[in-house]
């Protein structure tokens with residue numbers, strides 16, 4: 082392949098969801114018929130564009146504001162993308178609330194999911210049933226939860242009932258400030274997720290290398306490209322024939338990076354090597370081994386040493402770490 086590999090974080094205008102999680106700033110939002118029509122049209126254009134990129138390897142992660150996979154357009158898009166030989170991965174953040182029959186039309190080797198369990202919205206058994214359907218198809222996925230105190234029982238049950246090979250991540254709950262967790266709670270969360278501290282504290286990122294803007298980009302429904310979801314500066318448009326000229330190394334301009342979608346692409350953390358092909362869906366291949374190695378020398382230890390010790394109480398909407 083002639084072109085350099087590119088990973089795309091796609092987020093169209095769709096912002097509605099069938100759940101109403103109290104910790105989600107977009108809960109209960111409704112999309113108008115016009116918004117859904119425009120979103121589907123823009124998605125179709127993106128899939129067409131991807132189909133023409135046969136000279137490079139593409140990774141795609143759908144990171145919608147709401148739940149995209151309750152919409153047939155996104156299911157068709159993922160199925161079509163997964164069957165394109167040059168698309169090495171097509172993943173989506175999702176609440177896994179949908180029937181799974183459409184997955185039969187996907188290439189199971191290349192479709193993948195970043196799944197979040199929301200205890201107030203769906204029974205654990207139903208969620209685990211969907212995970213079992215992914216397992217039966219050999220599809221890669223991760224499972225996560227928002228680390229609210231009220232979710233700790235669900236977290237324990239998930240860890241007990243998910244296959245040990247499935248990475249169970251915890252997104253730090255930030256709405257109640259930096260002192261929300263006590264020492265015992267931190268120990269509990271670290272025991273489940275070897276990378277929890279990194280998510281809780283974020284990474285001091287200003288001036289550091291980050292692959293976004295070079296081999297990873299954030300794309301909206303109009304094709305407007307930004308380096309990542311939280312740096313607002315536009316760097317070009319995906320549908321511009323000369324777009325590749327905009328891709329170049331850029332140090333991070335922000336003080337802190339606080340979401341896996343972003344810091345996963347900071348080379349000094351080594352996430353590309355650690356996660357391997359599961360990077361986009363956040364699927365750590367050997368979570369137990371990572372946990373055991375998380376002391377002085379392992380990747381989790383490296384990540385911990387790289388994180389700053391600061392934490393702000395209220396993430397911006399764009400930086401929310403509780404997608405779907």
Ligand code: SF4
Nearest residue numbers: 286291309333338343
């Ligand atoms: S905010 Fe994060 S993802 Fe964005 S440029 Fe900085 S380090 Fe990279």
Ligand code: SF4
Nearest residue numbers: 098100102105404405
């Ligand atoms: S957190 Fe996810 S599942 Fe919950 S309301 Fe928001 S978008 Fe929907």
